[in-house]
Amino acid sequence: MAYWLLKSEPDSWSWRQQVEAGAKGTSWNGVRNHSAKQNLMAMKVGDEAFFYHSNEGKEIVGIVTVAKPYYPDPTDKTGTFGMVDVRAEKSLKKSVGLAAIKAEPRLKNMVLVNNSRLSVQPVTDAEWKLICRLGGI
DNA sequence: GCCAACGTTGGC
DNA sequence: GCCAACGTTGGC
Numbered sequence: 001m002a003y004w005l006l007k008s009e010p011d012s013w014s015w016r017q018q019v020e021a022g023a024k025g026t027s028w029n030g031v032r033n034h035s036a037k038q039n040l041m042a043m044k045v046g047d048e049a050f051f052y053h054s055n056e057g058k059e060i061v062g063i064v065t066v067a068k069p070y071y072p073d074p075t076d077k078t079g080t081f082g083m084v085d086v087r088a089e090k091s092l093k094k095s096v097g098l099a100a101i102k103a104e105p106r107l108k109n110m111v112l113v114n115n116s117r118l119s120v121q122p123v124t125d126a127e128w129k130l131i132c133r134l135g136g137i
Numbered sequence: 138g139c140c141a142a143c144g145t146t147g148g149c
Numbered sequence: 150g151c152c153a154a155c156g157t158t159g160g161c
């Protein structure tokens with residue numbers, strides 16, 4: 001099983017909205033970047049991903065599960081990009097801020113630190129476990 | 138096919 | 150609000 005990190009600005013799509021969407025989940029549409037697309041295409045049902053709030057908060061707040069693998073994004077008229085479906089799995093007991101991640105030497109290679117603009121990122125097993133511990137779960 | 142100009146993202 | 154980093158676009 002692979003781990004990922006999904007970024008969203010709370011103004012456009014927040015963790016609260018994801019939780020309210022419940023078990024049926026929602027489509028992660030709107031990705032218009034080829035690196036992000038590659039990561040979306042690599043996702044499998046059951047993979048887990050951190051939900052990160054950019055700009056407002058700048059912190060990891062929850063975990064989502066991939067419910068449906070990559071399929072075309074109807075909001076992309078060119079047909080170039082696609083999306084996956086995700087549903088909220090659980091909230092972190094304690095959100096993990098960007099500052100805390102940067103302060104942890106073992107997380108210095110995270111894509112979030114080195115390429116913060118990429119909206120869909122891979123996370124290693126070690127990074128996943130460590131952040132879960134920081135998040136109190 | 139190169140590269141300058143421009144737009145967007147996101148941390149600060 | 151500013152600006153650095155990155156991606157995309159378009160002229161040549």
